[in-house]
Amino acid sequence: MDEFNNIKDNEKESDGISEETNEQTAQPNSANLTQAEPLVEEKAVEKTIVKKQSVVSLWLSGLVGGLTVAVIGFLLLFNGVIPFQNETIPNNDTSNPTSSLIQTATTEDDGATDMLSDVGEAVVGVANIQNQSLWTESNDAGSGSGVVYKVEDDRAYVVTNHHVIDGANSIEVILADGERVEAQLHGSDELTDLAVLSIDKEHVSTVATFGSSDDLVVGETAIAIGNPLGEEFAGTVTKGIISGVNRSLTVDSNQDGQADWTVDVLQTDAAINPGNSGGALINSQGEVIGINSMKIALESVEGIGFAIPIDEAQPIIDQLETEGEVNRPFIGISAVDFSTVPTEHVTQTLNLDPNEVSSGIVIAEVHPSSSAAEAGLETYDVITDIDGTAITNMMDLRQYLYQETSIGDTITVTFYRDGTQSTVDVTLQGE
Structure with missing residues (x-):
């Protein structure tokens, strides 16, 4: 059988009295004086007119100037040169400006913030500890995320991906405060890429709630929570939508170049990065609808990530928890x-x-x-x-x-x- 085994860019105007010359006004006789009186009256009338015109001009200039200032001021205000003053809901605690800003959010945003806080505490880090050799110390061979989904008796149960813990000599769960707790591996399944761990329940205060993935529709809100790129970015939240349901992907689980299995997954554009594996994909109600598993890692591809639908994951999780394996x-x-x-x-x-x-x-x-x-x-x-x-x-x-x-x-x-x-x-x- 050896034969079978060898076989992806201005015109300026004169203002005042006219300067016409009258030869008759140059000779001082009574006739001329008599004739001059109408001229004086005429000039007086002209002065009165000019004066009135000046008042009108001054009034018009003031009006235009006021309007100009108003227009300029509005434009500055509109373009942000002069900032708007926001009204906020009064806050008795003036020592925390952030608190007053949060209170300006809508009721929906308030609820979402509380929901994310609750679910976020149920998402933990998972460290794969491996011994390199007899002469070297153990180290983190990799890390991912996990979701605390159950507390029973004295144990808290965590679901993660098989590839997160594959090959580990020991496994540690990393809590929100950075504390590391040794975890027990209950079971792992390569084909579905799921694994179940448990830790002492004293370290857990929040448990995630499983929702349903069967009734999801494209366009629904999807929020990914996990630890991308390690502990430094623990508890990262990214938001997107469900981009596709019932997607089928082939998997080469043993890396022999041959497809071993086809998995049905949820597609999302919520950012999923290395370290997000095993974390939670949740809906707008804070329910877990998927376990983040993989993304298409190509330079030409952006915003295509995948999660194992929770309705398909749950029976596997139950078997791994109780039996340690999936019996097929x-x-x-x-x-x-x-x-x-x-x-x-x-x-x-x-x-x-x-x-x-x-x-x-x-x-x-x-x-x-x-x-x-x-x-x-x-x-x-x-x-x-x-x-x-x-x-x-x-x-x-x-x-x-x-x-x-x-x-x-x-x-x-x-x-x-x-x-x-x-x-x-x-x-x-x-x-």
Whole structure:
């Protein structure tokens, strides 16, 4: 079977009396004097008119000036040169200006602040402690976040991601005040990327409430709480919306280049960064609707993060807490994807026509005393169908068994052996 295993930018105007010359006024005789009296009266009238015009001009100038000042003042006020004076709700405590500012918020904002404060205390840090060698001290190999979801008896239970604690020699929970508390690992599941820890309940004052993810709609508020980039930014809150529901992502859990599992996730644009893993995605009521798990880390991609829906996570959390593992239906075989088998081995070893069979899984090993062994399946058998559902690769097999069947169910397996198609009933066991 070695052969199978080797197989993402102004005109200025004259003001006053006219300067016309009258030759008759230059000769001092009685006639001329008599004729001068109307001229004096005329000049007096002109002076009166001029005086009135001056008063009017002065009044108009004052009016225009006042209007100009008013307009300029309004513009300065409007553009912020002169600041607006805000009215705030009176606060008896004048020693804390921040307190009075908070009181100007709306009732909704007040409620949101209180809600975030409560939920934030239930989100903790999780440190993965590993021993590098016999000659070096233990150190933090990584850190993430966790959510305190339950207190029972003398223990407080914390859910986080499997990849946060994977490979740890010991695990510590980091509280809001920075205190580190040794944690007990109850169980971890690689496929769903979930793990359950517990600590002494004396360190916990707040427990998060699980909501529902099944009735979420795109556009709803989504708030992520966690410890991005480590303890320095503990309790960071980012806000966005639900960008998508029922997203399916393939996961290569064992890093062998082959997809092992498809997970259904919630998509959000609330910022999720390294260290947020295992933290809470909450709704506007402060209920946990998802466990933050991953993001698309590409320079060309922004605002695409994912969380495990809480309704799918809860059954796994319950099993990990009580059983330490997730017990799934199991056939009892090791296999490789048919697509990875070279054509010569398809024709010579499997005795199949590539034009007739083009997908499936090839059994590399049948586990002793397993359901497959009891049903008579053998090495080199090529499984192509289970209960009428096409099985094109190992991920299809896992998806069908883990989502469509239960331990104790009997399935009908269609397979090829030496070029001949056959079927067999297999009763599923637990792993």
